Amino acid sequence: MTLRLVRREKASTRMAVLAPLLALLAAMVLNLLLFLAMGKDPAAVFHAMLLEPFSSWAGFSEVLLKMGPLLLIAQGLAIGFRAKVFNIGAEGQFILGAIFASAIPVYFPQATGAWIWPAMLVLGALGGALWAVVPAFWRVRLNANEILVTLMMSLIAIQVLNYLLLGPWKDPMGFNFPQSVMFQYDAMIPILLPGTRVNVSLLIALFSALLAWAYMQRSFGGYQFLVGGLAPKAATYAGFSEARAIWLSLLIGGFAAGLAGAAEVAGPIGQLQRSISTGYGYAAIIVAYLGGLHPVGIVASSLFMAALYIGGDNAMVSADLPVAAVRVFQGTLLVCYLAAVTFVRFRLDFGASVEGGRV
């Protein structure tokens, strides 16, 4: 008996919905084996990781807090991914957003007024977009692969952050810790849900999902993106500009990631410090794929991934699991998803078949 992949005549919608669930199941089985090998009780770990985040309001509000940046970044990235523009430097764009936003409270620590936090968000978004200008220019004018350039820009962003925190932006009263001053009250985004740390930026993230949906699913501009990704030659003949798609993809991705970075320093963190990003930029790549690169799917996958972050923290405390286990789970999940999603376009065929042949 030979197993082979046969292309379906029509992509399977049922599989498209099932794929993330199947991937989750497969990832759980694989990680179950890993936890057993590490001598942990898998039941306790899964309970802490997957159920606890949803079992109390306090826990769930933390999930919503983590969901904001993941949702924002992933919506921005997915637009580019659908046009086959692979911006994997959201981490750096996030950091630049945080840096740009912090400039206001660092240089004007006494300033007051309701304009401060909105101005920080705008400045942060511009900073993120600015960091994406280099890869866009390199790709459009110099033909350089945006994957490598965006990644290099992220590594440089970390050094820029370190430079500022160890040098000019270090809090003089901060006992020599690499962190900026604590931001003043008006530099903080207002709390949305009283009694929690969830702030107004969650609404901005949800609104971005709506915008992405309207743009990608309902507008001609979004349609051009899709065609450009699926059939670049046809798109060029039809007069769609590839350069425009690349510029837009990278600038939107950078803008969204920068906004998320700004919302993080002006939200739960309240100062610029080294650990402003716990790998949001990379996790958002997984979020975008798990959501099927679809604005609605990404809302679901960002909620799930946020729960996984909080669940990982829980498991670290209650089941003594190293925090790296969450990264392994995330990686396994994406691997399983990419395998599962194949069956949206292909079906398995057992034995002989007229079409296709042995590879």
Place this chain on the structure above:
Amino acid sequence: MSGMSFILAGMLAAATPFLLAALGELVVERAGVLNLGLEGIMALGAVVAFIVVYHGGGHPAAFAVAALAGCALSLVFGFLALGVRANQVAAGLAVGILGQGLSSLIGNSYESLTVTGLAKWAVPGLADLPVVGGLFVQDIVVWLSLLATAAIWGMFRFSKLGLILRAVGENPQAARAIGYRVIAIRYGAVAFGGAMAGLAGAYASTVYTPLWADGMIAGRGWIALALVVFGTWLTGRIFFGALLFGAVSLASLVAQTEGWAVPSQLLSSLPYIVTIIVLGIITSNKRLLKVNGVASLGEPFGP
């Protein structure tokens, strides 16, 4: 020691992780497959090799285990990219994220520990030359890497295997029509690339800087990927590219000893900045890429 002779002496060792990983990726890309997971594969190789050396297993066993681990992880990529024809960019990223997660999980209780590196072998006579003498005092892995470079150059230049690999990368349909098993050959190339990346990681964590720290690969896997493009898929050029990056990554050490007043963060970013600049210069020459590039790179293949 002057800055110049310091760089000459250290350049080859600093270049070795880049060189090994890039040589492996060269074979993979020549066969038409783009494996973006190098960074994670190197990290996994680095941590398993470190653990073997730390527990007294010795360097040869450590390198063997690292090669096997790299091979195994790259086959996960192979399964996604070749087995189920997933998007190769996404598959590479997935395996890279998995590899980095695994390395940090496995190395969790070894953080900041150190081991002893390898002794250096001097070429009699040449090692005593002024200024350039340091170039001829290197550990055995460096010497073997030079041999590997020559072997891969020769393989592409003279052997039938090199021809088959290139045929599979240039025109998989034609290669299959004349009877080559495209997917099997690509799996082989991917496994080889993974093993080389594992060795590159092992060198980084047990010889070049014999310690384990989470994230110690620090973008070297990505620079190795860029090196394959810089070298326009030619072994000799990749070798010189790796040497250049070896030298650049020593610049911060030189700056310290010479007392330059430059922020250390700028020097740490130097390899990344140089990567971006050189990448732009090379890729803006479309003719160069057209002549030497791999026609089917990154394209899924199947009926």
